[in-house]
Amino acid sequence: VDHPFESAIAAELCAECSSLIDGAQRYAKQNPPTIHDYQQMLRMRQVEELLRALYTEGFIAGSMHLAIGQEAVAVGATGSLQPTDYLTATYRGHHHTLAKGVAPSRLVAEIMGREAGLSHGRGGSMHSFAADVNHVGTSGIVGGAAPLALGAALSAARLHPGRVALTVFGDGAMAQGSIHEAMNLAALMKLPVIFVCENNLYSELTPTEATTAVLPLAWRAIGHGIPALTVDGNRVDQIRGATLAAIERARAGQGPAFLEAMTYRLCGHYHGDPEVYRTKDDVEAAKASDPLALTAATLRDNGVDQATLDGVVSEVESEIIEVREHALASPLPDVSTLLHNVTKESR
Numbered sequence: 001v002d003h004p005f006e007s008a009i010a011a012e013l014c015a016e017c018s019s020l021i022d023g024a025q026r027y028a029k030q031n032p033p034t035i036h037d038y039q040q041m042l043r044m045r046q047v048e049e050l051l052r053a054l055y056t057e058g059f060i061a062g063s064m065h066l067a068i069g070q071e072a073v074a075v076g077a078t079g080s081l082q083p084t085d086y087l088t089a090t091y092r093g094h095h096h097t098l099a100k101g102v103a104p105s106r107l108v109a110e111i112m113g114r115e116a117g118l119s120h121g122r123g124g125s126m127h128s129f130a131a132d133v134n135h136v137g138t139s140g141i142v143g144g145a146a147p148l149a150l151g152a153a154l155s156a157a158r159l160h161p162g163r164v165a166l167t168v169f170g171d172g173a174m175a176q177g178s179i180h181e182a183m184n185l186a187a188l189m190k191l192p193v194i195f196v197c198e199n200n201l202y203s204e205l206t207p208t209e210a211t212t213a214v215l216p217l218a219w220r221a222i223g224h225g226i227p228a229l230t231v232d233g234n235r236v237d238q239i240r241g242a243t244l245a246a247i248e249r250a251r252a253g254q255g256p257a258f259l260e261a262m263t264y265r266l267c268g269h270y271h272g273d274p275e276v277y278r279t280k281d282d283v284e285a286a287k288a289s290d291p292l293a294l295t296a297a298t299l300r301d302n303g304v305d306q307a308t309l310d311g312v313v314s315e316v317e318s319e320i321i322e323v324r325e326h327a328l329a330s331p332l333p334d335v336s337t338l339l340h341n342v343t344k345e346s347r
């Protein structure tokens with residue numbers, strides 16, 4: 001009996017993993033962090049700080065999950081897609097929605113339940129959707145959005161060859177059947193899907209190592225026959241390099257890839273989380289790897305002066321004031337229209 005790692009399939013998969021890693025390194029080198037990356041990350045951070053304030057002021061209801069500290073994953077991964085490519089993501093999806101090209105004012109208005117929102121306020125924080133940029137949607141169900149990316153990828157393969165679908169989920173979703181069913185089918189059908197696992201070390205309040213026997217999580221994708229790698233998700237060039245390499249494979253008909261982006265959530269799991277599962281010191285220590293600080297430091301090392309970085313901050317701050325005003329000026333939907341576009345009969 002052959003040792004499984006000596007089989008032809010394992011050798012082929014090993015070669016695919018190596019070429020994915022080579023591609024990731026090459027693309028990362030070719031695409032170092034830029035001022036534009038910094039601006040995009042800062043915009044995401046400030047949009048979520050605005051949402052935090054609006055929630056506290058009573059303008060937002062229901063559960064809201066912020067992703068402060070995870071901005072580089074959205075800019076590097078989703079930001080590497082073309083407008084015609086497809087995206088699905090989890091409830092912690094504000095950054096990815098912005099990175100897919102949705103204007104901050106439409107997202108904020110949506111989360112506030114306003115008419116000017118993406119779905120006229122019907123979707124809220126956990127369910128953003130924007131057909132005009134092929135954002136197929138975020139889902140409140142852990143692992144719920146990955147199968148939808150397979151549908152988008154299948155339609156791409158049949159109707160629009162060259163397009164890809166990217167799906168984003170957390171480390172906790174790696175324990176969901178839906179993710180493994182999606183990975184198995186994507187590998188079997190060689191679908192153009194990029195699986196991006198945002199590993200922020202916690203599934204809600206539970207550390208990943210308390211729930212998962214096999215780490216790193218990327219290994220579990222290799223078990224499905226999908227080339228995979230783990231990258232520093234706080235380094236925008238690292239996650240972008242890996243995503244561009246995965247996209248290149250997928251566009252060429254070589255099937256799915258899996259990227260595990262190591263990151264950290266610098267805010268609670270949900271707005272209002274007392275965060276009893278970690279210490280304030282843990283969070284303070286993690287701030288040393290805050291993607292915004294890392295990007296600013298790299299830009300300074302590459303010769304960008306502080307005045308330029310400060311200029312970006314002022315620009316984004318002014319933009320956010322307008323986003324707030326725009327959202328507050330938009331009316332709430334009229335009660336008589338509440339079921340419009342919600343059920344088939346009531347439009």
Ligand SMILES: Cc1ncc(C[n+]2csc(CCOP(=O)(O)OP(=O)(O)O)c2C)c(N)n1
Pocket residue numbers: 090092140141142169170171172173174200202203204269
């Ligand atoms: C199918 C399902 N089970 C349980 C929940 C409750 N729940 C919400 S978030 C969450 C943790 C998910 O953690 P992870 O996938 O790591 O993503 P993160 O929240 O860290 O971004 C759980 C269990 C849910 N929304 N859906």
